[in-house]
Amino acid sequence: MTDATVVLIADDHPMVRRALAETLAEVMPVPVRVIEVGSFAEIAPVLERQAVDLMLLDLSMPGMNGYGGLASLRASFPTVPVVMVSANEDPGVIRQAMEFGASGYLPKSTPLAGIGEAIETVLGxxxxxxDALDAPPSPGELSRRVAEFTPQQLRVVLLLAEGKLSKQIAFEMSITEATVKAHLSHVFRKLGVQSRTQAVIAIRQLGLFGPLPD
Incomplete structure (x- = not known):
């Protein structure tokens, strides 16, 4: 039997949580188990006792303290990808969410197909x-960003460029798939890209191939 994907929905409105849960059941190609919390204070205890594959987080939930709540969650639970959910579609707000560590941003007006695409992309x-929030970085800017990679992030990127899947990268590096996904999120953010394909293209443009770091 296929293991269920565990999704934590954090929103102070019960009807919104129910709607998101029903949407997940419709768009997810695998079984999904939803955990619901109605306050920011309930999030950390859940993440401390339960492995979670994805969190859908209300941007304006009481206790978030602006982007402070997102930043604190990313610092405390770096392997759990966070998708912000909000009625606010201001590009500046979306960009801020990205900079503070969100792996995705779902306006509440997003159609069903878009929600499915977002969830699949982030889980991957x-x-x-x-929207594309920034212009593609120049080669010089890309080089500067690559220089900021940690040794493990660089190793993940090089294995990704070889066409390895997350499971294969995890095996070769003796780490979990969740850790690989966390590294990829940081890599994508540093490169200013949104997908594995875009990351590989950027790395190929730099000619970043050779012996893997120890």
Whole structure:
């Protein structure tokens, strides 16, 4: 039997949580188990006792303290990808969410197909945002960003460029798939890209191939 994907929905409105849960059941190609919380204070205890594959987080939930709540969750639980859910579609707000560590941003007006695409992309270790928020970085800027990679992030990127899947990368690096996905999220953010394909193209443009770091 296929293991269920565990999704934590954090929103202070019960009807919104129910609607999101029903949407997940419709768009997910695998079984999904939903955990619901109605306050920011309930999130950390759940993440401390339960493995979660994805969190859908209300941007304006009481206790979030602006982007402070998102930043604190990313610092405390870096392997759990967070998709912000909000009625606010301001590009500046979306960009801020990305910069503070969100792996995705779902405006509440997003159609069903878009929600499915977003969830699939983020669960696969990618980023999903409604619009391209920045121009593609120049080669010089890309080189500077690559220089900021940690040794493990660089190793993940090189294995990704070889066409390895997350499961294969995890095996070769003796880490979990969740850790691979966390590394990929950081890599995508540093490169200013939103998918594995875009990351590989950027790396190929730099000619970043050779012996893997120890």
């Amino acid at each position: 270790g990618g980023l999903w945002f409604p």
